[in-house]
Amino acid sequence: MKTKTNSGKSIKRRDFIGGVTTAAIGLTIVPRVVLGGRGYIPPSDKINVAYIGTGTQGLSEMPNLLKIPDAQIVAVCDPQKEARGYYDWSPKGLLNKLRETIGDTNWTAGGDNKIPGGRDCGQQIVERYYAKQTGRNHKCAAYSDFREMFEKEKGIDAVKIMATDHLHGVMAAAAIKRGIHITMHKPIANRLEEGFQVVEMAKKSDVITHLIPWESNGSMEQVLAWIKGGVIGKLKEVHNWSNRPVWPQYSGLPTDKPDLPEGFDWDLWLGPEAVRPYHPHYTNMVFRGWYDFGGGAMADMGHYSLWTVFEGLELVNPVFIEPNRSHVCGHRPDASAYRIENDFSFPFAGSVRFIYPKNDWRDEVELIWSDGGIRPPVPSGFYNNNKELPIEGMMFKGESGIIMSSQFTLKEPYVLSGDMKLAEELKKEVSYDRGSGIEKFIQAVKNNQQADGSFRKAWPITEAVNLYAAALRSGRSLRYNAVKREITNVPDVNKYLKREYRKGWGLEEV
Known part of the structure; x- marks a missing residue:
């Protein structure tokens, strides 16, 4: 979103949210209570969040973000469309959690109908939760490629990255270059040099960054x-x-x-990694090994x-x-x-x-x-x-x-x-007790202040x-x-500190 001032100058949504005064741009604000009742937050005041990674961990953490009044998930992204081949710590734990979130004890994940996962599930949970809360339809976009999402969804203010470790660095770099604020699960990268470059990008940028484990x-x-x-x-x-x-x-x-x-x-x-045949032993819960x-x-x-x-x-x-x-x-x-x-x-x-x-x-x-x-x-x-x-x-x-x-x-x-x-x-x-990391991140974005668990402090x-x-x-x-x-x-071990990127996947390319 762009806001026009009286002088005709455009202000980007992400800059506007950071605290530009209404007097400075000549706007008249109608009190929220007039618009939607006490406690109502207009959609224009919410932080638009893209959600990358709708596997089991991503879906498990999604409800905490959905419940924050100052934020709204506007897009989800995952290369896997349907709930097939996922694993979790219990057969019904995640399913029951998502059912409770949307208020439907009969909801099923689809796919192989075992463990929820995939962007279809993520999209459904977002849309149904907001519909339950507001009584209105909520459209959540869904993408397989985060690069396409970043290019098409111009209103994104922030992104939560819950992808596999090898994709963290390239996704974070892509967000930083576009001025999109980031909260992300560990690690920043699974290669030393890539991690260093992303930390340096964060230090040189005004983007607010947050690494989720800090609060623990x-x-x-x-x-x-x-x-x-x-x-x-x-x-x-x-x-x-x-x-x-x-x-x-x-x-x-x-x-x-x-x-x-x-x-x-x-x-x-696979993203930046070398091409090889698909196998379930690489994906979902077992990728970390x-x-x-x-x-x-x-x-x-x-x-x-x-x-x-x-x-x-x-x-x-x-x-x-x-x-x-x-x-x-x-x-x-x-x-x-x-x-x-x-x-x-x-x-x-x-x-x-x-x-x-x-x-x-x-x-x-x-x-x-x-x-x-x-x-x-x-x-x-x-x-x-x-x-x-x-x-x-x-x-x-x-x-x-x-x-x-x-x-x-x-x-x-x-x-x-x-x-x-x-x-x-x-x-x-x-x-x-450091409090809720996702709530603190959303407030950091609204206040235009770095989060406690910033990438800037995460190099050691x-x-x-x-x-x-x-x-x-x-x-x-x-x-x-x-x-x-x-x-x-x-010296031969230095090859393990760097990544050989596939074409189109380097930090300067995403």
Whole structure:
């Protein structure tokens, strides 16, 4: 939408929403209550949101956006049209959630009538929810190609990106170049160089950006008070471990060629990645286990737990990355055993150690990420009391003590060992609730202010998760030059930090 001023000058809708005064453009505003009753928000005052990614996670998060009065979804986009071949955590959980959202206990997803998914489902949920709320028909456009959507839907103010990991970077770049505000799920990109370029684009742009995991991160306030106060001595190690992967991991590339589901544009799903035959083992819930399409367990879960740790401890530019990973063996036709060489999928389990250089207030720190059931050595404070480490957790290990988080993320930390008297003296009242990320993003767009979880602050976690992937993929300990964003001791690994884009899919082309 463009608004004409008395001077004839046009103001773009996205600039207009950001707070241009009515006096400056010579408009007379009729109070909303006159138009539609108390609490009514005219469509012209709402943030027009495009929604990319209507798989199970995308549909699961859609109701929270639909319920925000200041926003309206005007278009959905997904290369898969119908609900075919989707997986979820329970057979009816998502279906029941969507039925409740639209107020229809008999609604079905169509397709194979198993798990909801696809742009048809997304479009139906949007249209039926708004029709229920307003008593009027609401038209939601549907696209298979986000590039076409951005070109045709000129009134889009913001976009929520819920696509597979390998498409995040190109979609975000396309939005930034068009001045469209972005809220997106992790990671920013599943290649280091692409992530860097997108972060830099965000820094140079006025576009408001928001990475969804920020609000789940808890707070470092109490932990920093204990560390800087000397409760555990000099900080030496930070451990974070997850029970992921909770999706199938494959030790071999697919060899069969099943039929492509009806209405699924496989070429668009591949996006910037190399062409290969369709296979369901690549898509939907299982994409995250492939280096080409996903970011592995750390990209999946580390954004929720470690972003605030990177910020609080000022961890950036690691100098050394050491992987440890599981492997899979097979039998040859001659009955001999062999280890399967695998640079295409993440391991079933692994750990990666990062060494971060000292700064002006702390010494060198090691960050150890573990997944697939691997946990750090059990501290004496646990085994002396016949306790096991939880399957997911976080631990800060100093020279003379240990701080534990009560959860996987930084919530309700406690001192396991160290100067307990000092720990009590430094106890703080800390709020660990950051509120609703999507509501805060919509308000950030309306107020024309950067969101708390801006892309601009996300380079350290983006850097780490992509170095994690490169280390596991190569199986080599890596020395990293952060200025050049290069591996110096094994130059061949640098190919894993960049993407070879298909024609039409480069950041400068989308």
